Amino acid sequence: MQAVATGLLLLAAVVFLLTPDDGAWGYVHAAAEASMVGAVADWFAVTALFRHPLGVPVPHTAIIPRRKDDIGRALEDFVATNFLTGPTARDRWVRAGVSARAARWVGREENARSVVTELLPAARRALAAADRRTVAEVAGEHLLPRLAREPLAPLAGRWLEEVLRTGAHRRLVDLVVDEAVDWLTAHPERVQFIVRTRAPWWSPQWVDDAVVERIHAELLGWARDVQRQPDHRVRASVDDLLGDLARDLQHDPGTAEAMARLQERVLTDPSAATTVAELWEGLAVVLDEALADPDGVLPRRAATAL
Structure with a gap:
């Protein structure tokens, strides 16, 4: 040229x-x-x-x-x-429809699985990089001191209020009741032992046996009633108790102060950082095993969520 x-x-x-x-x-x-x-x-x-x-x-x-x-x-x-x-x-982003286009693209199953497959190695490397010592240092020097200074009572109250509104706690109540029914059914001798050790020495054996059998039957029947009836008064009492706690955490100074003392005692404990690291270490192992298989439950659920 x-x-x-x-x-x-x-x-x-x-x-x-x-x-x-x-x-x-x-x-x-x-x-x-x-x-x-x-x-x-x-x-x-x-x-x-x-x-x-x-x-x-x-x-x-x-x-x-x-x-x-x-x-x-x-x-x-x-x-x-x-x-x-x-x-x-923001105006150019909206006019370009980037979010809608990305959503449509990720909405296709093959694209969602492709995204998850590409992210799996990076996720596993991130888990491996966050070793126990690093997590303990971060938790002890930054995370726990910051949490200890934050007023968590109102946040906990709002969270508990939302849990009650959505009914998410009912599954936990169901789990506790199911476990109680299973335990009472499988271990009548434990009930017998507890009652007999508290019976007076002068009580005849046949009276103790009758009382024990009746108490076990009543306990088991009561637990099964709670298990079968979604509107049982025990469930309503649990809802009322949790609702009162949620309100007190947000609005009662005494409850908020008690929460703050508990929060400071737990989060400033020297072993708290080690506990966080141990919990993270166990969780990281579980997550790494779940991410190792691209066709496993966690990757499939991640693709479905996308």
């Missing part, structure tokens, strides 16, 4: 030298002269941006090397002011 431009400039110079400047040839002569002037002017203008033409330090040349920092700052200010402001970026 440089050779072509130089050749055209030389051609214009030859035409300029060989043609007279009067008559009809005068137009050709003038056109050749204008071509040379324009070519030299363009060359000078473009060259002056990047260096001194012919190495001569003409003023206002080599503009970019001399003022690159100023140009960079001006360009930065222009882009930040006109393109990267919150409203502008």
Whole structure:
């Protein structure tokens, strides 16, 4: 391209030298002269941006090397002011429909599984990097001291209130009741032992046996009633108890103060960081095993969630 431009400039110079400047040839002569002037002017203008033409330090040349920092700052200010402001970026994001397009793409099962498959190695590397010692240091130096200073009672109250609103606690109540029924069914001798050790010495054996059998039957029947009846008064009492606790955590100064004392005692204990690290270590092993199989339950659920 440089050779072509130089050749055209030389051609214009030859035409300029060989043609007279009067008559009809005068137009050709003038056109050749204008071509040379324009070519030299363009060359000078473009060259002056990047260096001194012919190495001569003409003023206002080599503009970019001399003022690159100023140009960079001006360009930065222009882009930040006109393109990267919150409203502008948000408007362009909305008009481009990035979220909707990404949602449609990830909504396809094969794409969701592909995303999860690509993320699995990174997730496992992150789990491996967070070793027990690192977690203990982070928890002891940053996480637990920060939590100890935060007023967690209102947050716990709101969380408990939301749990009650959604009924998420009912599954835990069901689990406790189911375990109680199973234990009472499988271990009647434990009930017998507890009752007999508290019976008076003068009570006849046959009376103790009858009382024990009746108490065990009543306990088991009561537990089964709670198990079968979603509106049992025991369940209602649990709801009332948790509801009162949620309100007290948010609005009762005494409850909030008791929560703060418990929070400080637990979170400032020297063994708290070690406990957090041990819990994390066990959780990391379970998660790593779950992530090791791309077709396992956790990756499949992650793909479904996406």
